[in-house]
Amino acid sequence: MRTKKLVSIIVLVLILLFAYFSYNTALSNFTLSDKNASYLGGIKFHRAASGLEESFQIAQQENKPIMMYFWAIWCQYCAGFQTNTLGNPQVKKILEEDYILVAMDLDIDREVARQYAVSYPPYLVFMDPKGNILQRVPGAVDADYLLPIVTKIRDDVRR
Amino acid sequence: MIPLGDILLYASLAVSVIALAGLLLKDLKNIELLNKFVTPAIILVAGILTFSYLLLTYYFVNGNFEYDYVWQYSSSDLPLVYKLSGTWAGQPGTYLLWVWVVYLSAAWLAWTTKHSTALARRTQIITLLTGIYLIILTLIQTPFKLIIERPEVVEMIAKGTLQPDFVPEVGNGLNALLVNFWMIVHPPFMFIGYATMTIPFAAAIVYLLTKEDGWEELGRQWTRFTWLLLGMGIAVGGVWAYLVLGWGGFWAWDPVETASFIPWLTLTGFMHAAALHRKNKTTFSTAAPILAIVSFILVLYAAIVVRSGLFNSVHAFGETSTGTLLIIFIVIVSLVSLVLGMRRYFEEPDKIIEDSGFWNKTNIFYVTLLLFVILAFISLWGISFPAFIQLTQGLKVGVASDTKNFFNVWSYPFTIVLLLALGFCLNYNEREKEEQKKILFIVIGLTIVTMFLRTETFYVLDHSSPFWAREPPFYKLIGNISVISIFPSLIYATWSTIQRLITYLRIESIKPKIKGIGIAIVHFGVVFILLGAILSSNFTQTIDRINIPLATKGELVPVGHGYGIKIIDFSTRNLAETKNVPAGAVSISEIYGSPENYVSNNVKISGKVTDVANVQSPPPVVYTTYMKINDGTYTDGLWAATQSDEPLNIQEGLELTMEGFLMTGFKSNSTGSPCTAVTPCDLIVFSSPEQITGGATAAGKYNVQSVRLEVYQDNRKIGSGVAEYLQSDGGSGTFPLVDSSITGTDVYVIFQGLGGGTVPLTLKIIPAVNFAWIGVVLFALGIILIMAVKTKSKDG
Secondary structure, three states: OHHHHHHHHHHHHHHHHHHHHHHHHHHHHOEEEOOOEEEEOOEEEEEHHHOHHHHHHHHHHHOOOEEEEEEOOOOHHHHHHHHHHHOOHHHHHHHHHHOEEEEEEOOOOHHHHHHOOOOOOOEEEEEOOOOOEEEEEEOOOOHHHHHHHHHHHHHHHHO | OOOHHHHHHHHHHHHHHHHHHHHHHHHHHOOOOOHHHHHHHHHHHHHHHHHHHHHHHHHHHHOOOOEHHHHHHOOOOOOHHHHHHHHHOOHHHHHHHHHHHHHHHHHHHHHHHOOOOHHHHHHHHHHHHHHHHHHHHHHHOOOOOEHHHOHHHHHHHHHOOOOOOOOOOOOOOOOHHHOOHHHHHHHHHHHHHHHHOHHHHHHHHHHHHHOOOOHHHHHHHHHHHHHHHHHHHHHHHHHHHHHOOOOOOOOOOOHHHHHHHHHHHHHHHHHHHHHHHHHOOOOOOOHHHHHHHHHHHHHHHHHHHHHOOOOOOOOOOOOOOOHHHHHHHHHHHHHHHHHHHHHHHHHOOOOOOOOOOOOOHHHHHHHHHHHHHHHHHHHHHHHHHHHHHHHHHOOEEOOOOOHHHHHHHHHHHHHHHHHHHHHHHHOOOOOOHHHHHHHHHHHHHHHHHHOOOOOOOOEOOOOOOOOHHHOOHHHHHHHOOEHHHHHHHHHHHHHHHHHHHHHHHHOOOHHHHHHHHHHHHHHHHHHHHHHHHHHHHHHOEEEEEEEEEHHHOOOEEEEEOOEEEEEEEEEEEEOOOOOOOOOOOOOHHHHHHOHHHOEOOEEEEEEEEEEEEEEEOOOOOOEEEEEEEEOOOOOOOEEEEEEEOOOOOOOOOOEEEEEEEEEEEEOOOOOOOOOOOOOOEEEEEEOOHHHEEEOOOOOOOOEEEEEEEEEEEOOEEEEEEEEEEEEEOOEEEEEOEEEEOOOOOEEEEEEOOOEOOEEEEEEEEEOOHHHHHHHHHHHHHHHHHHHHHHHHHHHO
């Protein structure tokens, strides 16, 4: 009897430690989005909640193209796409410096997704500062594919 | 007017209440007043619910789209079998299935026990209470809701846009991913499993409440049946995930896959506790019933996870309004069982006779139970706390940089300990204990040593994955363990199971022999499943982004790493096998498939405009309108162009039929053209404005593209078959080619739908995954043998 009680207590303590540790790890290392921003692939995106309009305004002021990224937490390909493609140093640099980035969570921003005819993640929609759609990139493409696109759109808008 | 289906549900509710009253009167006041109605009443409810399920099925087959649920999940162009499976594709239908099976179980219980004992009567009371709760749930989310009750339809009727007796002509149709054989069997397995769990749960509650003996015997066969069905349901879900690409492989720790796995783990724990409890009633007298109750609570929890929008999962097809009711149910059951469990625990007399010391059978079994609970908790916590954080703080968090990593890291060490316990327990013998302990310690030593073996890629976490770098140190610490460390315990478990099998084969008496063989087979199943899961997920070789031009049909195209693919044939079809292009028109996939037949000739195409670009040429001004036409037979559609003096008013979404001539490799110098020197259009149709007419016949809802191909390794054919891509209004699905060989290695090719004249493929070589499926079959076979013996002993 005593052995069982002892083992139970040890297991209970272990379980609590594990729960505490994993909870904090997730909060500090793996936050994907809060009310204002999404943090995907090491890049900070505006969240839809902070207003798409506002992003357009900033884009017009700074004369930068907009990249809207549609993702979902359950999307296996998104995780890889974020790490490999968006996280690619060259792509990341251009996106962070020359783009207004907005992330749309397909579980929350369904209306926006419907409006832009996006039905699955990952999906990129590129727009000029006025909101005209310049290009759509559906699916998890690799950095070699995306780099010329982000470069060209940036140059086109600047011109 | 209330629909017939709902009337049936109300009737079943009323009759259930009468039956419950009869049982309660008898039990509490010993009043016989309603007692003789109880059994017929319960059987009547089972009958009414059977009828209402058949009614729903009839509505699906017949296409009665005046019912919202039928409209949502069916469509007239679906094959019959998918119309049948549509009944359990959404939440209202699965609730009805659930409650129906609960009452079939209750009817069986009534028929076999006649409520002759207090235990049987009280078990039935709890079962009926559960059943009544579920009927109310079904009524709230009724599958018989009329479409004219939909808020948007009500609004349109009020505005006069729709007639008050509006009935849609076509259904919304099934999600493309559900149009698959395994999806026909997966939900019923799961929900029948959930439903049959009610009886062991009810018996356990009664036992905790009244200490009535015999509860375990009453629920035993139900438990085994539940375990079998839940296990098969999970396995079939795994097969489906493996065959329908989308979330990577056969087990991706999606919240819903995991949610149904959790009660299965605790149920496995319960079966182990019950095995000892059966022999000595004082052993696990609290742990066993608590595990049965916990399994039931987790089943309810799984139902919430499956059908609520909170857990972000590919399964979350619809949001629920009954989630709150299920949560209330869980809270009630948890509180009741907690109070009862505590009472029993402190009442428990401390005079249990056990072998002394730590190394006795009860203690080792207890460790096993705890391991099942730990593994269940890891999964439960992993899917729950992100939802909790989202709910309370509005933050979305991942459990690790790659979800799989969290579950793999934490489960791996405990899986090894579980295998060690399996090896030790299955062959436990009091007299040879010292000898067995020695063997165990050697295996533990070997396990620890092999954890440090350095290999190229064989770690708990994949070092070459981009996620590896972002994991926290502790995850890396466990992730750094070599997976070779699974083998000592796996071999030990196998050896022990073989020993056990031999012992049982020697037994003369037939019943224990069969049962023993069954037990051994189930444990072989564990070994096979783990072997298959670990080998396949660690040794899969993937070649991505293969693009083979359709023009190379019949030629062997090298794709790297010594592999080559030959495309034999390409074809398209409609799932309902109805023509989806107007007379004289050619399907776009057909044009891409053999452009040589059409180039420079007039072709007629028909479809929806998905993209438009108007381009103005330098003076003399001419306007070229580019339209991308999609007829649903081909992912990307086909560009068509026409020229005129003024811009044409062509909008996206327009249905067009047009005739023109087909050209290859077209490029334009004008800016704004989709066909530039950099990205020329492989194929384009030119027509004059007069050759364009509006309106095409509606394309079929489910179009399938099939590519037949052969896979070669070093010029030797290693696999062949058909890979398919299905496209529908509600999304797309891929059905890969899976060719297994006798060595257990699968050649797995995913086809993502024809695009730009090339066939995009992903080739995977997956070793040993078949072991996992063999393990599943062994599970089923073993438990059926064990169940068979019980039935015999009861009769005899």
